[in-house]
Amino acid sequence: MLLPYLHKNKIEAGCDEAGRGCLSGPVCAAAVILPPTFHNDLLNDSKKIKEKDRYALRTIIEAEAIAFGVAMVSEKEIDEINILNASILAMHKALQQLQQQPEFILVDGNRFKPYQTIPHECVIKGDGKYSAIAAASILAKTYRDDYMLNLHQQFPQYGWVSNKGYPTKAHRAAIKVHGATVHHRMSFRLLPEEG
Secondary structure: OOOOOOOOOOOOOEEEEOOOOOOOOOEEEEEOOOOOOOOOOOOOHHHHHOOOHHHHHHHHHHHHEEEEEEEEOOOOHHOOOOOOOOHHHHHHHHHHHOOOOOOEEEEOOOOOOOOEOEEEEEOOOHHOHHHHHHHHHHHHHHHHHHHHHHHHHHHHHHHHHHHHOOOHHHHHEEEHHHOOOOEEEOOOOOOOOOO
């Protein structure tokens, strides 16, 4: 059962990202402010929900949220500033898009840099604990998946339609045969070291 908030009388934004562990594509983050009364039985950590349900939830979240923002940081920028900094930057960019300023930020994971002067709390596995973080995880995941499906049209050989850029055996085999694209993160180990 997800908790509706940490602080009952504060406007809280939940923040999460998707695509940190991928070999290709941007990292995507979302920030969501839900009404305190929001409830949906399907809502959970996006990794624990079927794809069809994630997209159904995205429509509901976008219709019922007080505010939401989604932002991406490119592969090139990930290579320049590293994936942790890129993930935090994407979250900051998503927070900037909120039409309403939150009074508190709930962040999935254990690392974050302060955003403006708004207090925050990092929550490990927060996307399975708080509704607003779970909602952010749904938006981040579905927007990033859409982006990778679009890229797949140009680069079908990498199987992004199914692996979304994650390091599957098939994805790595394709990198070995076809080499890397401009969408691959060159600072990541794209291929396992030959043993």
